[in-house]
Amino acid sequence: MEKKITVLPGDGIGPEVVASAVRVLQVIGKRFNHTFHLGYATIGGAAIDQHNNPLPDETIDMCENSDAILLGAVGGPKWDQNPPELRPEKGLLRIRKHFDLFANLRPVKAFPSLLDASPLKREVAENVDLMIVRELTGGVYFGEPRMRTENGAIDTTVYSKAEVERIVENAFELARLRGGKLCSVDKANVLETSRLWREVVEEKKKDYPDVRVEHNLVDSVAMKLITNPGHYDVVVTENMFGDILSDEASVITGSLGVLPSASIRGDNFGLYEPVHGSAPEIAGQGVANPAATILSVAMMLQYSFGLKEEAAEIERAVSAVFDDGYFTADLARDGGRTLSTNEWTDKVINEIDTSF
Amino acid sequence: MEKKITVLPGDGIGPEVVASAVRVLQVIGKRFNHTFHLGYATIGGAAIDQHNNPLPDETIDMCENSDAILLGAVGGPKWDQNPPELRPEKGLLRIRKHFDLFANLRPVKAFPSLLDASPLKREVAENVDLMIVRELTGGVYFGEPRMRTENGAIDTTVYSKAEVERIVENAFELARLRGGKLCSVDKANVLETSRLWREVVEEKKKDYPDVRVEHNLVDSVAMKLITNPGHYDVVVTENMFGDILSDEASVITGSLGVLPSASIRGDNFGLYEPVHGSAPEIAGQGVANPAATILSVAMMLQYSFGLKEEAAEIERAVSAVFDDGYFTADLARDGGRTLSTNEWTDKVINEIDTSF
Ligand SMILES: CC(C)[C@H](C(=O)O)[C@@H](O)C(=O)O
Ligand SMILES: CC(C)[C@H](C(=O)O)[C@@H](O)C(=O)O
Numbered sequence: 001m002e003k004k005i006t007v008l009p010g011d012g013i014g015p016e017v018v019a020s021a022v023r024v025l026q027v028i029g030k031r032f033n034h035t036f037h038l039g040y041a042t043i044g045g046a047a048i049d050q051h052n053n054p055l056p057d058e059t060i061d062m063c064e065n066s067d068a069i070l071l072g073a074v075g076g077p078k079w080d081q082n083p084p085e086l087r088p089e090k091g092l093l094r095i096r097k098h099f100d101l102f103a104n105l106r107p108v109k110a111f112p113s114l115l116d117a118s119p120l121k122r123e124v125a126e127n128v129d130l131m132i133v134r135e136l137t138g139g140v141y142f143g144e145p146r147m148r149t150e151n152g153a154i155d156t157t158v159y160s161k162a163e164v165e166r167i168v169e170n171a172f173e174l175a176r177l178r179g180g181k182l183c184s185v186d187k188a189n190v191l192e193t194s195r196l197w198r199e200v201v202e203e204k205k206k207d208y209p210d211v212r213v214e215h216n217l218v219d220s221v222a223m224k225l226i227t228n229p230g231h232y233d234v235v236v237t238e239n240m241f242g243d244i245l246s247d248e249a250s251v252i253t254g255s256l257g258v259l260p261s262a263s264i265r266g267d268n269f270g271l272y273e274p275v276h277g278s279a280p281e282i283a284g285q286g287v288a289n290p291a292a293t294i295l296s297v298a299m300m301l302q303y304s305f306g307l308k309e310e311a312a313e314i315e316r317a318v319s320a321v322f323d324d325g326y327f328t329a330d331l332a333r334d335g336g337r338t339l340s341t342n343e344w345t346d347k348v349i350n351e352i353d354t355s356f
Numbered sequence: 357m358e359k360k361i362t363v364l365p366g367d368g369i370g371p372e373v374v375a376s377a378v379r380v381l382q383v384i385g386k387r388f389n390h391t392f393h394l395g396y397a398t399i400g401g402a403a404i405d406q407h408n409n410p411l412p413d414e415t416i417d418m419c420e421n422s423d424a425i426l427l428g429a430v431g432g433p434k435w436d437q438n439p440p441e442l443r444p445e446k447g448l449l450r451i452r453k454h455f456d457l458f459a460n461l462r463p464v465k466a467f468p469s470l471l472d473a474s475p476l477k478r479e480v481a482e483n484v485d486l487m488i489v490r491e492l493t494g495g496v497y498f499g500e501p502r503m504r505t506e507n508g509a510i511d512t513t514v515y516s517k518a519e520v521e522r523i524v525e526n527a528f529e530l531a532r533l534r535g536g537k538l539c540s541v542d543k544a545n546v547l548e549t550s551r552l553w554r555e556v557v558e559e560k561k562k563d564y565p566d567v568r569v570e571h572n573l574v575d576s577v578a579m580k581l582i583t584n585p586g587h588y589d590v591v592v593t594e595n596m597f598g599d600i601l602s603d604e605a606s607v608i609t610g611s612l613g614v615l616p617s618a619s620i621r622g623d624n625f626g627l628y629e630p631v632h633g634s635a636p637e638i639a640g641q642g643v644a645n646p647a648a649t650i651l652s653v654a655m656m657l658q659y660s661f662g663l664k665e666e667a668a669e670i671e672r673a674v675s676a677v678f679d680d681g682y683f684t685a686d687l688a689r690d691g692g693r694t695l696s697t698n699e700w701t702d703k704v705i706n707e708i709d710t711s712f
Contacts, residue, residue, distance in 0.1 A: 089545050119583045124475045140513065146548050152516035153552040157496065160508035187596075189445050192502050196509040219603040226582060226607045227475045240543075244600055247575035251582045 001034040003305055006066040008059065011045040011088060012278025013288035014072020020290030020345040021070065021297045024317075027349050028301070028310050039066065043095065044074025044088035044278075054091030060098060068304040069095075069271040070297065073278035088278075096136050101263035101271055102163070103170045104134040105299070106246040108229075110253045113322040117331055118254030120226065125252050130232040131178065132249055133171040134242025136263055138163045139193070141239050159193045159238065164200040166266065171236035172208045181233035182213045185221045185241055197238060218245070225249050250275050257289035257330045258318070260296035262303050270304045272296040282329075286340045289328040291318055294348060317351035357390040359661055362422040364415065367401040367444060368634025369644035370428020376646030376701040377426065377653045380673075383705050384657070384666050395422065399451065400430025400444035400634075410447030416454060424660040425451075425627040426653065429634035444634075452492050457619035457627055458519070459526045460490040461655070462602040464585075466609045469678040473687060474610030476582065481608050486588040487534065488605055489527040490598025492619055494519045495549070497595050515549045515594065520556040522622065527592035528564045537589035538569050541577045541597055553594060574601070581605050606631050613645035613686045614674070616652035618659050626660045628652040642696045645684040647674055650704060673707035 007022060009015035022038065029036050041059040048054050054074075063069050074088040084090065095101075109129045110118075118125045140146075143158035168184070175182040184201040186194035198215055205213045216224070218241045224231060225245065229252045237245060250256050256276050264270035274292030282288060295318060302311035325336045326347050332338045339347065363378060365371035378394065385392050397415040404410050410430070419425050430444040440446065451457075465485045466474075474481045496502075499514035524540070531538040540557045542550035554571055561569045572580070574597045580587060581601065585608045593601060606615050612632050620626035630648030638644060651674060658667035681692045682703050688694045695703065 087545065093546075119476050119480045121475060121477055141546055143510070148548060148552065151518070152514065152520075153548040154499070154515075155513040155547045155549050157511040157513070158508065159510075162507070164508075187599075189443065190449075190497055191511045192504060192509040193511050196504065219599050222578075222600045222604040223607045223612075226604065240596075241600075243543075243575050244578045244597075248578040248582065248604060251579045256579070 001305065001307070002037070003034065003068065004037045004039065004066045005300075006063045006069045007038050007040050008043040008069060008071045009040070009046070010043050010072040010074045010278065011076045012073055012280040012283040014074070014278055016283070016286065016288050016341050017274060017290040017293040018070060018072040020341055021293040023345055024294050024314060024348055024352070025297050027352050028314065031352060032307070032310050034307070043071065043091045045076050045079045047091060048079055048082070048086055048088065052086070054086065054088055055094045055098075063095070063099065068269060068300050070300065071271055071273035072293065073274065073276065075278045076280040093141065095271065096263060097142060099269065099271070100137060100265045102135060102137045103167055103264050104136040104242065104246070105174070105262040105264065105303070106132040106134065106249070106259070106275065108132070108249045108252055108259065111255070111258065111319060111322050114253060114255045114258065114331060116254070116333060118252065120252060124227070125229065125254065127230045128252050130229065130249065131174060131234050132242060132246040133167065133174060133234060133236040134246055135163070135167040135237070135239045136242070139239035157191070157193050157240070159196060161196065161200060164197050165204065168200050168204050168236060171234055172204055172211055175211045175234040176208060179233035180211055182211050183221070183232055183235045184213065184215050185218050185235060185237035185245065186215065187218050188215070189217065193238065221245060222248060225252070255331055257328070258291040258295065260292050260299050262296070262299040264303055268304045268306070270300065272300040286342060287329045288341050289330045290341050290345055294318060294345070313352060317348045320351050321347045357661060357663070358393070359390065359424065360393045360395065360422045362419045362425045363394050363396050364399040364425060364427045365396070365402070366399055366428040366430045366634065367432050368429055368636040368639040370430070370634055372639070372642065372644050372697050373630060373646040373649040374426060374428040376697055377649040379701055380650050380670060380704055380708070381653050383708050384670065387708060388663070388666050390663070399427065399447045401432050401435045403447060404435055404438070404442055404444065408442070410442065410444055411450045411454075419451070419455065424625065424656050426656065427627055427629035428649065429630065429632065431634045432636040449497065451627065452619055453498065455625065455627070456493060456621045458491060458493045459523055459620050460492040460598065460602070461530070461618040461620065461659070462488040462490065462605070462615070462631065464488070464605045464608055464615065467611070467614065467675060467678050470609060470611045470614065470687060472610070472689060474608065476608060480583070481585065481610065483586045484608050486585065486605065487530060487590050488598060488602040489523065489530060489590060489592040490602055491519070491523040491594045492598075495595035513547070513549050513596070515552060517552065517556060520553050521560065524556050524560050524592060527590050528560055528567055531567045531590040532564060535589035536567055538567050539577070539588055539591045540569065540571050541574050541591060541593035541601065542571065543574050544571070545573065549594065577601060578604060581608070611687060613684070614647040614651065616648050616655050618652070618655040620659055624660045624662070626656065628656040642698060643685045644697050645686045646697050646701055650674060650701070669708060673704045676707050677703045
């Protein structure tokens with residue numbers, strides 16, 4: 001297989017973790033006989049510095065000619081005082097919208113060897129294997145009007161039925177391939193958009209008799225994600241609730257540094273990035289944890305290229321390196337060995353290479 | 357002191373836990389020489405059944421002639437299929453709005469003897485003592501337009517500057533009386549209402565040089581509330597974020613059944629209710645945990661009547677009964693004794709009575 005990938009290293013630790021992930025990707029290519037052509041472009045703060053634009057046209061063009069995008073992270077104190085249009089995260093919001101990447105997939109799965117780092121009791125966190133499906137291009141993030149008024153401000157949550165349908169279908173498909181359970185999250189006791197959401201789920205579920213569906217209120221899910229995260233399989237929700245709940249869920253397993261994400265649309269195109277941020281405070285020191293970005297490459301292989309075996313091989317290798325007791329500084333622990341970003345990546349590569 | 361209180365038992369376990377709390381209130385009255393006049397009225401499902409209205413005029417009238425309101429809980433499967441206007445929670449939303457109860461105070465404090473029930477590791481949960489201040493009468497809960505459109509639906513988040521100012525002031529005042537720290541939560545990188553919110557906090561903080569202020573994004577707080585809840589003192593946020601975060605925070609200490617709340621406005625008037633719901637599945641069995649409602653009475657004494665010593669006495673008694681190893685069924689544990697709602701309330705009353 002031959003694929004073109006646009007790589008957007010971004011800011012802070014972005015370039016470091018992306019470099020690691022690219023090394024792993026190339027090893028997978030070698031081992032499984034695929035060719036990955038990489039093109040590099042800027043986004044976020046780096047793009048503001050070079051082009052005075054968090055998402056330059058050159059970047060969009062290159063992405064348009066690619067099969068997938070790999071992103072590091074954006075943001076940092078340097079740009080914190082910029083006006084809204086010149087903030088790094090604007091690049092992120094715009095690339096999502098431009099490419100209509102409406103489905104944000106955020107898997108949360110416990111690595112047994114990392115559970116000590118979880119704020120939750122081991123027995124609560126240990127069997128967690130869930131996927132949050134967040135609508136990413138609608139709702140209050142993009143709804144109009146959004147503005148200051150004479151004596152205050154307003155934002156608008158807008159959803160069309162079609163927007164809800166496509167994300168809900170996406171979630172049903174995922175649930176069918178996973179554990180067969182779907183939890184739809186809304187605030188139907190208060191919001192009109194939530195009542196629409198619930199109706200669409202009720203309609204769609206007729207097409208998925210093999211999927212067990214429950215509706216749950218966002219406040220109640222915010223509790224249950226912590227008290228009983230093992231209950232969940234696929235969780236689908238709108239953009240703002242998804243932002244909050246997916247970050248909340250990211251702490252369950254104790255290692256934000258190992259969580260990948262995919263932002264996809266109907267076809268195979270998608271953007272893959274770690275859940276963690278740009279961590280400017282540790283940038284350039286070679287200590288960042290590349291696991292989340294490496295696992296994001298695995299998601300790319302699976303969701304954009306349909307390469308399931310290759311994806312599984314990366315996941316196996318990452319897991320094995322943890323089980324062998326190798327960690328980056330963020331996960332440093334008694335009885336483990338603390339490695340640099342590159343050393344840890346070498347371990348993963350060795351795992352993949354020696355298992356020919 | 358002489359005070360009039362409207363009691364709204366509501367649905368499910370509401371009447372049981374309210375009965376317990378009223379007994380404790382009367383004992384406090386006897387011991388500290390206050391007279392509490394109680395009037396009973398309906399709200400929620402009970403009011404729908406009797407008056408076809410989740411908040412009947414009689415109830416509003418009685419509340420208007422009172423100094424405070426004590427509420428049990430509303431809701432249950434019986435009314436789940438009702439149209440929106442005839443749903444129990446509509447009574448709750450309307451009473452908040454009618455009485456302009458704009459500040460919802462949700463303290464979360466660890467009881468050491470309950471920590472085993474927490475999903476969090478003991479060391480994460482044990483020193484938690486925070487208060488979420490949720491704006492309760494604005495934002496997307498009440499903003500217009502809120503409706504179905506030709507091809508979808510919309511909701512509107514609206515805040516006037518004055519609405520933000522009063523809740524933010526309230527939170528600053530509380531922070532000053534507590535640990536001197538205030539975390540303001542918003543989504544200023546996306547929402548106009550959040551940018552307004554952040555500006556108001558920046559303005560107001562000049563009047564509270566003794567309070568340390570931080571701004572934090574809602575997604576980030578959703579993580580940190582679980583990874584490091586001990587970091588927080590007072591947390592202030594808008595209505596929808598507050599709904600989610602306060603429920604999330606309620607699981608930290610492992611005992612939703614002991615968390616009280618207050619919904620207040622500028623003067624001393626307020627509504628006090630447990631955080632938990634109506635738990636219809638255990639209603640009428642005499643096993644409900646009355647602690648949250650009893651502690652809500654303590655909040656009433658403190659916030660509406662300024663009776664700090666009396667409030668502290670209730671808190672001390674509740675804590676002592678837990679420390680003595682007495683629990684209701686929801687908190688049943690090895691080495692503890694499981695009591696009925698009434699037996700457990702007797703223990704609290706004994707604590708208060710024998711300590712003359
Ligand atoms: C940076 C911000 C705009 C963004 C969002 O809210 O979507 C981030 O929190 C995320 O979840 O990717
Ligand atoms: C019942 C519901 C409308 C209500 C809310 O969302 O405010 C409840 O969740 C609460 O927090 O008191």
